[in-house]
Amino acid sequence: MKIALIIGTTLGGAEAVADELQPVLESAGHEIHYGLDFDPQALLEAPFWLLVTSTHGAGELPENLLPFAHWLETQPDLSQHRYALCGIGDSSYDTFCGALDLLDPALRSSGATPLVDKIRIDVQQIDLPEDQALSWLTGWLDRI
Template identity: 70%
Template structure:
């Protein structure tokens, strides 16, 4: 089964709750998942799949805990051509910067060579459906591609 780095960006805990559900499902399916709120490039290189679950803070910004990671990526410019990514954003669609953190991470990761395994998902916390349920449905739609 696959080794997956679960990178969590959170301010109020909503993204962490979603990440916990995704981690539980992936582990139940036999994958090794290493979750982190403080991602370091050196620690992530062993994982061929990065699952990023992040909320958006303020005016479309990354949560504070992901700023150092974003800076590492921007400054060190690692070759991520062997890395697949799956991106899950949590936000409030009443803001025009809905899931803006993904708008920063997605192009940066792609510019470094990361390959999307699946289209990213932007989960609206204002929707009737529970965010964790939306994330699990998204995971179910592509988890058979994890090798």
């Protein structure tokens, strides 16, 4: 299956997590469109989207994810698409993984359907964010 691996990052943490998830998805036989840049055609061709994002500032999307968010607002029907959300953040902030709270309602209002519950990864935990994301992914990968 074609999967769009969408990354929202400011300092590279979400990109590092996505870099670990990509080979797992590929080894499961999926074709991955990986990118930090917004490519609407690739998104429309991929029935499943995996979004890995950090949160910027006071609960905002990283700058590179803004074109995607604006595009979502103009899409009349994305009901043929499913998605999963992985947030990377620091729980000492009151806007911990706030980007997920912006993306999830936007995706749902466009008709896209979540495949699994989103994960909020706390960089303050002992386990590496990459390990937490891999554990989450392998728990539902066979459902794609």
